[in-house]
Amino acid sequence: xxxxxxxxxxxxxxxxxxxxxxxxxxxxxxxxxxxxxxxxxxxxxxxxxxxxxxxxxxxxxxxxxxxxxxxxxxxxxxxxxxxxxxxxxxxxxxxxxxxxxxxxxxxxxxxxxxxxxxxxxxxxxxxxxxxxxxxxxxxxxxxxxxxxxxxxxxxxxxxxxxxxxxxxxxxxxxxxxxxxxxxxxxxxxxxxxxxxxxxxxxxxxxxxxxxxxxxxxxxxxxxxxxxxxxxxxxxxxxxxxxxxxxxxxxxxxxxxxxxxxxxxxxxxxxxxxxxxxxxxxxxxxxxxxxxxxxxxxxxxxxxxxxxxxxxxxxxxxxxxxxxxxxxxxxxxxxxxxxxxxxxxxxxxxxxxxxxxxxxxxxxxxxxxxxxxxxxxxxxxxxxxxxxxxxxxxxxxxxxxxxxxxxxxxxxxxxxxxxxxxxxxxxxxxxxxxxxxxxxxxxxxxxxxxxxx
Amino acid sequence: xxxxxxxxxxxxxxxxxxxxxxxxxxxxxxxxxxxxxxxxxxxxxxxxxxxxxxxxxxxxxxxxxxxxxxxxxxxxxxxxxxxxxxxxxxxxxxxxxxxxxxxxxxxxxxxxxxxxxxxxxxxxxxxxxxxxxxxxxxxxxxxxxxxxxxxxxxxxxxxxxxxxxxxxxxxxxxxxxxxxxxxxxxxxxxxxxxxxxxxxxxxxxxxxxxxxxxxxxxxxxxxxxxxxxxxxxxxxxxxxxxxxxxxxxxxxxxxxxxxxxxxxxxxxxxxxxxxxxxxxxxxxxxxxxxxxxxxxxxxxxxxxxxxxxxxxxxxxxxxxxxxxxxxxxxxxxxxxxxxxxxxxxxxxxxxxxxxxxxxxxxxxxxxxxxxxxxxxxxxxxxxxxxxxxxxxxxxxxxxxxxxxxxxxxxxxxxxxxxxxxxxxxxxxxxxxxxxxxxxxxxxxxxxxxxxxxxxxxxxxxxxxxxxxxxxxxxxxxxxxxxxxxxxxxxxxxxxxxxxx
Numbered sequence: 001x002x003x004x005x006x007x008x009x010x011x012x013x014x015x016x017x018x019x020x021x022x023x024x025x026x027x028x029x030x031x032x033x034x035x036x037x038x039x040x041x042x043x044x045x046x047x048x049x050x051x052x053x054x055x056x057x058x059x060x061x062x063x064x065x066x067x068x069x070x071x072x073x074x075x076x077x078x079x080x081x082x083x084x085x086x087x088x089x090x091x092x093x094x095x096x097x098x099x100x101x102x103x104x105x106x107x108x109x110x111x112x113x114x115x116x117x118x119x120x121x122x123x124x125x126x127x128x129x130x131x132x133x134x135x136x137x138x139x140x141x142x143x144x145x146x147x148x149x150x151x152x153x154x155x156x157x158x159x160x161x162x163x164x165x166x167x168x169x170x171x172x173x174x175x176x177x178x179x180x181x182x183x184x185x186x187x188x189x190x191x192x193x194x195x196x197x198x199x200x201x202x203x204x205x206x207x208x209x210x211x212x213x214x215x216x217x218x219x220x221x222x223x224x225x226x227x228x229x230x231x232x233x234x235x236x237x238x239x240x241x242x243x244x245x246x247x248x249x250x251x252x253x254x255x256x257x258x259x260x261x262x263x264x265x266x267x268x269x270x271x272x273x274x275x276x277x278x279x280x281x282x283x284x285x286x287x288x289x290x291x292x293x294x295x296x297x298x299x300x301x302x303x304x305x306x307x308x309x310x311x312x313x314x315x316x317x318x319x320x321x322x323x324x325x326x327x328x329x330x331x332x333x334x335x336x337x338x339x340x341x342x343x344x345x346x347x348x349x350x351x352x353x354x355x356x357x358x359x360x361x362x363x364x365x366x367x368x369x370x371x372x373x374x375x376x377x378x379x380x381x382x383x384x385x386x387x388x389x390x391x392x393x394x395x396x397x398x399x400x401x402x403x404x405x406x407x408x409x410x411x412x413x414x415x416x417x418x419x420x421x422x423x424x425x426x427x428x429x430x431x432x433x434x435x436x437x438x439x440x441x442x443x444x445x446x447x448x449x450x451x452x
Numbered sequence: 453x454x455x456x457x458x459x460x461x462x463x464x465x466x467x468x469x470x471x472x473x474x475x476x477x478x479x480x481x482x483x484x485x486x487x488x489x490x491x492x493x494x495x496x497x498x499x500x501x502x503x504x505x506x507x508x509x510x511x512x513x514x515x516x517x518x519x520x521x522x523x524x525x526x527x528x529x530x531x532x533x534x535x536x537x538x539x540x541x542x543x544x545x546x547x548x549x550x551x552x553x554x555x556x557x558x559x560x561x562x563x564x565x566x567x568x569x570x571x572x573x574x575x576x577x578x579x580x581x582x583x584x585x586x587x588x589x590x591x592x593x594x595x596x597x598x599x600x601x602x603x604x605x606x607x608x609x610x611x612x613x614x615x616x617x618x619x620x621x622x623x624x625x626x627x628x629x630x631x632x633x634x635x636x637x638x639x640x641x642x643x644x645x646x647x648x649x650x651x652x653x654x655x656x657x658x659x660x661x662x663x664x665x666x667x668x669x670x671x672x673x674x675x676x677x678x679x680x681x682x683x684x685x686x687x688x689x690x691x692x693x694x695x696x697x698x699x700x701x702x703x704x705x706x707x708x709x710x711x712x713x714x715x716x717x718x719x720x721x722x723x724x725x726x727x728x729x730x731x732x733x734x735x736x737x738x739x740x741x742x743x744x745x746x747x748x749x750x751x752x753x754x755x756x757x758x759x760x761x762x763x764x765x766x767x768x769x770x771x772x773x774x775x776x777x778x779x780x781x782x783x784x785x786x787x788x789x790x791x792x793x794x795x796x797x798x799x800x801x802x803x804x805x806x807x808x809x810x811x812x813x814x815x816x817x818x819x820x821x822x823x824x825x826x827x828x829x830x831x832x833x834x835x836x837x838x839x840x841x842x843x844x845x846x847x848x849x850x851x852x853x854x855x856x857x858x859x860x861x862x863x864x865x866x867x868x869x870x871x872x873x874x875x876x877x878x879x880x881x882x883x884x885x886x887x888x889x890x891x892x893x894x895x896x897x898x899x900x901x902x903x904x905x906x907x908x909x910x911x912x913x914x915x916x917x918x919x920x921x922x923x924x925x926x927x928x929x930x931x932x933x934x935x936x937x938x939x940x941x942x943x944x945x946x947x948x949x950x951x952x
Contacts, residue, residue: 020532023525027945029911051928158484161473207463210470211498214491221492349504357500364496380592381509394507408562412589415514415558427499443559 004059004086007309011265012062012300013079018072025080028091034084035101036092041085042101043092045077055081056101058108064300065104074300139184143241146183147223150176150192154216162209166199187242191216208428218364233363236320240365245318247327255316255329258282260289261337261344262305263372263422264434265445276301279370279422279433280315280326283344288355288370289315289326310337321362324369339420339436345374349389356425368424370433371395375418378411387421387430398429406446410435413443459497466490511592515584519555526949527557529942534563539571540904544943546581548950554581561585569599579603605631613639618651625658633662637670649679656685663693672697675739687741691763692803698740699763705730705737706764709757712773712783723773725780727789729757754792761796766809777812785816802830810834811843818850825857832865840865841873848880855886856894863901874906874913881920892924896932903936908943909951 006026013019025045028034032052034043039060044052053068055077064078085092097105153176157165173196180189191212198208222229222237229237239245265278278291295301305311305328313331317323346352352371360366376387379394385402386394401407410432413419419437423430435443457465466487469477474484521527526549533542542564549555556564565586568578579586579600590600602623606612612624629636640655647655656674659667671693674686690698711726733744733756746755769780781797784790794817801809810831817826828847832840848862862877869877886892899921907913917940922929929937 017535020528020535023528024532024942024945029941029945047934154488155481155484158470158487159473159475161471161476162467163471164473206467206471207460210463210466210491211495214488214493214495217488218492218496221489353502353504360496360500377510379507379509379511381507386507388507388510392506392508393504395504405563405566408566408589408593409559411511411592412514412562412585413559415585416511416588417513427502437558441558 004082004089006083006086009079009082009086012074012082018074018076018079021076022079022083025076026083026087027080028084028088030080031084033098034081034092035095035098036085036089037094037097037101037105040097040101040105041081041092042098043081043084045080047077053077054100056104057082057085058105061302062300063108073295142183143185143243144223146180146185146188147220147241149183150180150185150188150216151220151224154213154220158213162199162206165195165209166205170196185242187240188216188219189242191219215365232319232321236322236363236365239318239320250316250318250327251329253316253319255314255326256282256285256287257312257314258285258287259310259312260305260315261310261341263370263436264432266424266431266433267301267445272296274301277424277433278305279372279424280305281341281344281370281372281422282315283342286344287315288324288372289317290324290370291327292325305331305334309334311335322359322366324359324366337436337442339438339442341372341374341420345372345420347374348391349373349376349387349393349395350391352425356427360427368426371423371425371430372420373423374420376421377416377418378407378414387423387432390418395423395425395430396428398431401431406432409443410446413437413441459494459501463491463494463498466494512588514588517555517583517585519553519583521557522549522554523949526554526946527560529946529949530556530560530564534560534567537567538939539575541939541942541946542567543575543577545946546575546577548946549581550577552950554950555583555585556581558585562589565589565596569596574599574602576603602627609635609639610642614643618654621651622654622658625655626661629658629662633664634666637667641670649682652677652679653681653685656682656689660689660692663689665693665695668693668696675741683739684741691741694765694804699765701740702760702763703765703768705760706768707772709760710769710772723775723779723783725773725783725787727757727784727787727793729753729789730760750792754789757789758792758796761793762799763803764796764800766797766800766804766806777809778815781812781816798830801834805834807835807839811839814843814847818847818852825853825861827864828861829864829866832867837867840867841870844869845873845876845880848877855888855891856898858884859895859898859902863898863905865905866901867905869905869907871907871910871913875916877902878906878913878916878920882923885920885924893930895924896930896936899933899936900939903939906940908940909947911944911948914940914944 006023009022010019013022030045031043032046035041040056040058042054042056045055046052047068051067053066055064055066055068055075057064057078062082064074064082066075066077068075068077070076096102173192177189177192180186180192194212195209198212199205201208219237219240222233223241226234226237260280260282263279263281265276267274267276269275274295276291276293276295278293280289280291281287282289291305293301311331311334314329315326316329318325318327346355349371352373356369356371359369373387373389373395376389379386379388381394385397385407387397388394397407410419410421413435414437417438419435421432422434423432432446434446437443469479469483470487470491474480474487477483479487522530526545530542530545533545561582564578565582568574568582569590587600590596605628606624609624609628613621616624625636625639628639637659640652640659644652652674656671659671668690671686671690675683675690675698677683677686687698690696691702693699709728709730711728712723713726714721714723716722730753733742733752737756738744742756742759744752744756746752750758766777770776773780773783775783781794784793787793794813797809797813801813814826814828814831831843835843844862844865848858850858853861859881886895903917906917918937921933921937924933
């Protein structure tokens, strides 16, 4: 089992406020009945209710459970308990698990066992090639129906015109998006859901909408003739349409061994589904990698490589023409980051954009690309805000970033001088995710909404 | 359009038919498909070929701050406070940091600055802890520039004074007054002849803070102002200004009101004070702000007397009676006009900030068991810290209170208590807490205020607080009280985090 450090715990927090609240609870005084067993820690925290909350953490995953009513997951109690454990493990007496812990752990062990059994059964059972092929064929049938339906709908939108589309009520877009989800083409649904946002995006909405519809059209074209595409391009098209590849299948592949620098992390989405993107840069391979994690409802986001650290290890990429999404296959050592990225950084905006153009050329459905910009400063020109490189070129910042306190956190961190910034580039606007200053201070969650 | 035309322009060119729809543009199915394909292609070209523009604008560099950053635990607590802002606690955090010459983490400075700039009363301690970085950030953001400017005297004082709006001028006046009281007076005088009555009144009101004798001649002249509101305001300021001619005149008038009679009883001399309010209103009093029409139900004579005694030097009472403050208030007891006289004495003690009088008056007010608990908020700022603590314990240990009043009195002292006082109050809370559930519930406000007063260091005070508050309830402590316990805990943690 890995040793827990406060940084690792903070990386699991659903947002900055929960992390801060957890830190406030990471004090021995807040807890009674702290204990630990081989695989779990637990404790009681007096909340606002009559009974103290029972917080328990399964250290193997980690998994959390707490009796508090919080909808955040993990809640501040779980985080606080684990933080306290990271800081003062000696404060947790090794005793027998109380019933409320034992039952939960046993339940989890049970489930895990069943999962293993199922997996084993699946392995033991000769793969029913025929049934599998049937399932795949059935989905392919549904997806191609969805593509056909989407095609008719898209041409209809074009025939009636964008001016008309703008007057359409939001539910209409959602209806067609839901049908795409039902037909197992979530990639199409995602693009359709962006249409109402773009229609309402103010000045320039018309070109942006036309561009988005063009991209949708390109994806439909690829879907309609997927069999004729070169195999690697077909993979990218299928990914864009929403086909998933199982992690296990990906992990079988050979990865890239390198010294990987975790440059930043962003958690987006609220209630239903939270998505976390963690961006890495390989020092020797100069590769960029993205870890994508999802957590539905009350699930915790799995702890991933701690932001602001650097590790030696192997990352396997999901296949595609410009592989970006990856999984950590193995990790040998972990250390504090050294902010001098050398040639692994984009020395200028120009260089970063070249990398982006190349990737876009390979995978036309690429939606965002990480720019790892060394020595950029923040500047304002008129109403617009930019990241400006040493050559004086500026990348405009996303409005949502500018409107939030995040912009000012970045400016303050820069002291008016230069930083190394990891920003997501969507072809039009940059969203800073993480920043390092020359003294190695790391701001890894710049884009995650700051609750204030 | 030729291929040499930039893709962004060609993409725009497609809008003509895309906007009205390919049906109305008459392009048919093939046309629809063509618009989409062209958009896809051109959109891709635009993205792949996007060129950055040059930006020459550049910020100044943030001046260096030699203070160290607050310890990580303290910085985390500040972030937590910013997520659920509590002004008192943020200020306390700032004071702790300032005392140790520590600063706020760079990336948190704008979050605190933004909160600070939106407060109606902006704490100087919080602004100080933000330091040079706070000022630097404010110079870059219009929303912060003005509140920050309020902390400094600007270079173009006269321009703002002559051309600004009334709120701008008021803000400027208060800033200047804090830094250079004499200059504030000169500003007021520089436009006095042309400013409107309400503006003039507000400017005079600003003088009440830091009023000093250099203001006196101007204020005395303002008693003859053509506007009544201005005259009244001038009289109010002069009434607060010790040594003013207005106070001397009032004190002279009081001589005729305060009568001392001495009787020798069997055992001792008894001195009584008889109050003889004026029988008629004298026209010239008006100039000194005395109102003829009674504001209260008391008769006009009592009202005239109260107004005069409120701005009478307290020393006169001692001079005429030969008694100390406690003797004076005892000697008034029983007089027909004792009540308005006591009200006036409260005002006089406030104006003179005289702690001996404040204590004597309060004791006398509290000795009247028949009445509701008087408001004591005014007493605490007058007393020196040690005196305040002793007196607070004395006052809340009395038996006179209705169930909740004792704790409201305790909470009326908004100061930070010593550990010793905190423990004493909490002990008393355990012993004499109200019993009836509805009374206990009504305590929530007082307990919340007390949670801001008790000393968070050592942590045993926090334990005592939790114990005393939990003991109010037989079962679970309700949320509103729980919040107070959490607040004290958080404060205790904060102090500990800074001493690490």
